[in-house]
Amino acid sequence: MFHRSRSNLAQWFTLTMGSILVVFAGVLYYQAVFNELKDLDRLLYQKSRLIAVNARYDPRQRQLDLENVPFIGSNVPPLGSEAVYARWYDTKGQIVQFFGAAPEAHLAITPGFHTIKTALPSSRATLDTIWLRQLTLPVYQDSLLIGYLQVAIPLTSAQNNLAQLRLVLLLTVLVTLGIIGLAGWFLGGLAMQPIRESYNQLQRFTADASHELRSPLSAITSNAQYGLISQSSSLEMQRQRFEKIFNIAKSMSTLVNNLLVLARYAGRLSAESLLEVDLRNLLGEIADNYTTQEAGQHLNLTYTLPTDSVNVLGDAELLRQAVVNLLNNACKYTNADGQVQLQLFIQSNWAVIQVTDNGIGIPEADLPHIFERFYRVDKKRTRKTGGYGLGLAIVQQIVFAHGGHISTKSIVEKGSTFQIFLPLK
Numbered sequence: 001m002f003h004r005s006r007s008n009l010a011q012w013f014t015l016t017m018g019s020i021l022v023v024f025a026g027v028l029y030y031q032a033v034f035n036e037l038k039d040l041d042r043l044l045y046q047k048s049r050l051i052a053v054n055a056r057y058d059p060r061q062r063q064l065d066l067e068n069v070p071f072i073g074s075n076v077p078p079l080g081s082e083a084v085y086a087r088w089y090d091t092k093g094q095i096v097q098f099f100g101a102a103p104e105a106h107l108a109i110t111p112g113f114h115t116i117k118t119a120l121p122s123s124r125a126t127l128d129t130i131w132l133r134q135l136t137l138p139v140y141q142d143s144l145l146i147g148y149l150q151v152a153i154p155l156t157s158a159q160n161n162l163a164q165l166r167l168v169l170l171l172t173v174l175v176t177l178g179i180i181g182l183a184g185w186f187l188g189g190l191a192m193q194p195i196r197e198s199y200n201q202l203q204r205f206t207a208d209a210s211h212e213l214r215s216p217l218s219a220i221t222s223n224a225q226y227g228l229i230s231q232s233s234s235l236e237m238q239r240q241r242f243e244k245i246f247n248i249a250k251s252m253s254t255l256v257n258n259l260l261v262l263a264r265y266a267g268r269l270s271a272e273s274l275l276e277v278d279l280r281n282l283l284g285e286i287a288d289n290y291t292t293q294e295a296g297q298h299l300n301l302t303y304t305l306p307t308d309s310v311n312v313l314g315d316a317e318l319l320r321q322a323v324v325n326l327l328n329n330a331c332k333y334t335n336a337d338g339q340v341q342l343q344l345f346i347q348s349n350w351a352v353i354q355v356t357d358n359g360i361g362i363p364e365a366d367l368p369h370i371f372e373r374f375y376r377v378d379k380k381r382t383r384k385t386g387g388y389g390l391g392l393a394i395v396q397q398i399v400f401a402h403g404g405h406i407s408t409k410s411i412v413e414k415g416s417t418f419q420i421f422l423p424l425k
Contacts, residue, residue: 002192002195002196002199005188005192005195006185006188006189006192007185007188009184009187009188009191009192010181010184010185010187010188011184012184013180013183013184013187013188014177014180014181014184017180017184018173018177018180021173021176021177021180022173025169025172025173028169029162029165029166029169032161032162032165033162036158036161036162037115037133037158040133040153040155040158041113041133041135043153044113044133044135044151044153045135045137047083047151047153048135048137048149048151049137050070051069051070051071051072051086051149051151052069052137052139052149054068054069054070054073055069055088055139055141055146055147055149056068056141057141057144057146059144064090064096064146064147066088066096066097069088070086071083071086071099071100071151072086072087072088072097072098072099073097082153082154083099083100083151083152083153084100084101084120084132084152084153084154085098085099085100085101085103085150085151085152086098086099086100086149086150086151087099087100087103087149087150087151088147088148088149088150089107089147089148089150090147090148091145091146091147091148093106093107093148094106094107095107096147100152101118101120103150107136107148107150109134109136109150110136111136111137111138111148112135112136113133113134113135114133114134114135114136115131115132115133115134115155116131116132116134116152117129117130117131117132118130118132130154130155130156131154131155131159132152132153132154132155133152133153133154133155133158134150134151134152135150135151135152136148136149136150137149137150137151216248216249216251216252216255217252219244219248220245220248220249223241223244223245223248224245227241227242255390259390261321261394261397261398267401268400268401268403269314269315269401269402273315274313274314274315275313275314275315275316276311276312276313276425277311277312277313277314277315277316277319278309278310278311279310279311279312279319279344279351279353279422280305280306280308280309280310280344281309282316282319282320282323283303283305283323283342283344283353284303284305286320286323286324286327286342287301287303287342290324290327298336298337299331299334299336299337299338299339299340300337300338300339300340301327301331301340301341301342302339302340302341302342303341303342303343304341304342304343304344305343305344306344306345306346310344310346310351310424311424311425312351312402312422312423312424312425313402313423313425314402314422315402318398318401318402319398319402319422321394321398322394322395322398322399322420323342323353323355323420325391325392325394325395326355326395326418326420327340327342327355328391329391329392329418330355330356330357330359330416330418331357333357333359333360333416334357334358334359334360334415335359335360338357338358338359339356339357339358340355340356340357341354341355341356341357342354342355343355343356346424347421349423349424350404350421350422350423350424351421351422351423351424352419352420352421352422353419353420353422354417354418354419354420355417355418356415356416356417356418357415357416358414358415359415359416360412360413361410361411361412361413361414361415361416362377362408362410362412362416363377363412364410364412367408367410370392370408371392371393371395371396371406372393373389373390373393374389374390375389375393376389395418395420399420399421399422402422402423403422403423404420404421404422404423405421406418406419406420406421407419407421
């Protein structure tokens with residue numbers, strides 16, 4: 001599936017960039033054709049003007065003298081001239097004199113530049129088809145029209161230049177398309193990597209969630225079935241069965257609530273849901289309540305809070321849950337008479353909530369994974385202490401939803417330190 005998606009991304013990327021490249025090459029070629037014709041027209045016009053300037057018209061005798069006109073008169077054509085033919089038409093469009101291929105008797109083309117295709121005799125006694133650039137120029141003397149000069153030169157040089165440009169553009173486009181294809185495949189792999197990781201994480205999450213739900217459901221089913229087939233009339237035994245079902249259902253409810261939290265707060269919280277929260281008061285309430293609970297009575301729980309208020313924008317209940325989860329973890333994995341410390345301080349523009357314990361610690365190999373859903377460092381100990389491995393994942397998601405981040409330091413058998421960084425208001 002991912003290979004096919006990566007191929008599709010690479011193909012669409014290549015198609016898109018290739019289309020842009022082909023259009024760019026087409027525009028470049030069109031501009032080159034335009035420039036070639038522009039240069040050729042300038043040259044043709046200059047030559048035609050040099051030819052026409054030698055024509056003389058006597059208005060009194062109404063005679064036109066073309067004797068000194070190159071090509072047309074007796075004047076020798078300049079060396080290196082590229083003109084294929086030169087023709088002079090009178091003011092009525094009738095041919096007067098010409099050089100080169102025999103023209104039509106009457107001028108049939110309007111004045112200006114034209115590209116024409118014609119057949120000229122070659123040295124092999126055959127006709128060669130060539131393209132010419134022709135200029136029909138009206139010639140004036142003292143604002144009086146005295147005739148039309150028509151000169152044509154071959155487009156061979158321009159065609160050769162454009163043929164070389166086409167070859168260069170073709171090779172460039174093909175090579176660039178190959179590079180674009182490879183780049184598309186590489187970029188497609190980079191684009192698919194987070195999707196692949198998310199998909200793998202979702203598969204692990206689904207498998208773990210199914211496993212975690214399957215076990216309590218099986219326990220509920222077995223206890224219910226035993227109660228149905230049991231012939232015992234002991235109320236105490238029935239009460240124990242119902243108590244087991246109740247505890248399992250309560251545990252499942254906790255699991256489902258945790259999954260809902262993870263699903264509900266997957267992104268940043270909306271600005272409308274953020275309220276001003278005084279972390280000093282919030283942590284003071286949490287610490288006071290925690291010392292009265294059974295989880296914190298076997299430990300030495302201390303807290304250090306600043307004298308001034310520390311305000312952030314957030315959801316007080318979510319922040320409370322994040323801190324309680326960290327304290328729960330610290331108490332679960334700290335031996336009796338251990339030390340757990342809750343601190344609040346300001347660092348640059350961040351409010352920092354720090355939970356430190358001197359418990360069993362976390363192995364270095366497990367540190368990159370402790371915020372993954374359903375991840376447990378010590379599965380045997382987790383079965384005894386309870387929990388599904390979602391506590392730290394919920395903490396991280398709540399912190400991210402508030403625009404903050406969380407860091408961890410831990411040494412095995414010496415303890416762990418968790419720090420929540422939240423932006424100050």
